[in-house]
Amino acid sequence: MLATTAPASAHDALISSDPRPGATITTPLERVELTFSNALLELGGIDNVFVIQVSDDAGRFYGSGCVDLSNDTVSTALMLGEPGTYTVRWQVTSGDGHPISDSYTFAYAPPLGTKAIAGQTTAPVCGGEGSLKPPSTEATATSAEASVDQGLATGLIVGVSVLVAIAGTLLVIARRTTPRKRDHVHSD
Ligand SMILES: [Cu+2]
Incomplete structure (x- = not known):
């Protein structure tokens, strides 16, 4: 009722994903990909953080935290842990400038x-800057899994305190800048 600035278009919606919601994946997963109804808005900067977080039911996170944006599609490269239920949490900036998440x-x-x-016990943050980075190519080669594991472990030990600090900052900012759904003026 307080629509003082009429947006030119509706915010975008998630129209497909891989894996699909509720699906059972029976092959090793290498990537999570989300496709939206329109091109997403990349302005860069800390107010427009694109996030795909994948975690298991024990609360451990998988992947680098790096999100690749291509027009209407975001994706992240990863490898998963034990069999079980995994949760994908995502946040993107809609083409009309509104953060959307689910x-x-x-x-x-x-x-x-x-x-x-x-x-990982904490949510990964790509490069520690909340910026969009191309996905890791080394994660796709199964023969490189061992070295990827070792590199990841070393990186964790070195950077965990930095990541915790940055993740905390990003969470505070994301909460402050993400509008509550009931305040959203779109009727669609
Ligand atoms: Cu919108």
């Missing part, structure tokens, strides 16, 4: 013997 779950049931990543 979450969904899928089940992970890979073949026996599939390598399980340990996961």
